[in-house]
Amino acid sequence: MQATATLRPARPALAGTGAPRSRRWLLIVPALAFLILFFAIPLLQNAGRSLGENDAGVFANYIKLLTDEYYLKVVVETLVVSFNSTLLSLIVGYPVAYFMVRRAGRLALPMLFLLVTPLLTSIIMRTFGWRVLFARRGIVNDFLMWADLIDRPLNLLNGPMSVYVGQVHVLVPFMVLSIIPVLRAVDLRLEESARVLGAGALKTFFLITLPLSKDGIVTGVILVFMLCAGSFVTQLLLGNGSIVTLPLLIFQQFSLTQDIGFASAMGNLLLLLVLACLFIQLRLTEGKRGNK
């Protein structure tokens, strides 16, 4: 890559793009114009709308959002639920990525396909599936009764537990897919050296493998956190109000609320949260490139 980069300026017109070099920048105009008009401007307009012109001051909506007991709880819950779901996805997904890279061999590719196929199904389908499995007379309760772990069916639905199961189910493939490439690049000789020098399997894993796969973990964590912070369908259909986050509140209040400014402020706060994640991600990838 570096060699071609240094050669490039010496070369003549960059052919193959379908346009002469001088006017080549015109290629970007349609996409840029479309997204400025229908993406950037609406988001900026939304930010503008969130700043009130009423007596309470410019930031009145944000002050309400961050001081009112109910709304502050929602903001905090958004962060907590996203954090917990991300951590759970990491704990559930890492061993699977590890097994797929180290032991799956020829099965690795089919397993990769198995991992991607759930992404072909709608989120509504998957939440419906959990509702069937977790039903009072559903298969999970049946199994627990059969195993004598419980005496009577538990109410597994409509609580934080079912929301977390649903969230992790949606998010964990993204985590595994983020970790696999980095784990694959870990130099096995480093692990072997550690073993030869007398470290046990667990010690080797925690001192060598885990730190070396940090990049994949960070990528996965940021991606999953962002996806989670913007999602609401699982909470809506599996939580029954037990967990209320910003996107769920925006969704539920949208058709009811008269206070457009406040709805815009909620949306903008969520946007800022996601942009912060994107910024961290960008800084980390830039830092990585700088080291190389």
Place this chain on the structure above:
Amino acid sequence: MSAHRFHPARWGWALLGLYTVLFFIFVFAPIAVVVAVSFTAEQGVQFPFKGTSMQWYARVWEYKPFVDSLLTSLYLALSSAVAAIIFAVPAALWLGRSQNGIATGVASFLLAPIAIPALIIGMSLLYFLSSIGIGVSFTALFIAHTVVSISYVMRTTLSVYRNVSPSLGEAAAVLGAGATRTFIHVTLPLIAPGIFAGSLFAILVSLDNLALSYFFGTANVTTLPVVMLSYMQNQFDPAIAAISTIQMVISIVLLLIVEKTYGLRALTTQ
């Protein structure tokens, strides 16, 4: 001595393998159960159930909102993907051969709609469109879905094009091919897998994008996820399982078409 050392490791791998099997059961259980329930002969949702039938598929067929919104969703997903190709491919051609700071910034901006929650894009766009006189309609849905689809097509096309050696296009030019001919006969076939993969992503995401569609639906024109959500909130019957299974089959067929045409390597090299 050595046997004693090897045992724990072997047990460890066996446990990890078992865990991986359980993980895939966890991944597929809710999907499999929905497909199963869609064939139930019972009047309500229960699993396990007795007897199979196609009655819930008949119910989907008779329930007009399901059929109408499925057609709307398909039409919307395909048309916004085509629009996204028209916008994104030229842009990728420029970005893929520019390495300055401006190009990097522009690329980040064009990829941003993937990362921003669709709910926020939808809500903001709703107010903006109504301020310029476009109310809730298919046009509004089309604009909203194209915004997101551009990023998906852009991402895969760009990554494929960056791996195409610039010298191929230059060779064609040296040999006398004009800019247009070079594009059609050299560049386009090389980046086609990226375009196809990106369009596939865009279509799959569009079909399931409840948050983006929710704001723009009217009584007559709305998308499948919106209809499914309101149906599920009102009644809990296996018709949802049947329509979900139909949607899944459509997605799998689309995936297989792309796989047969170009292979899925472009998807996995992401």
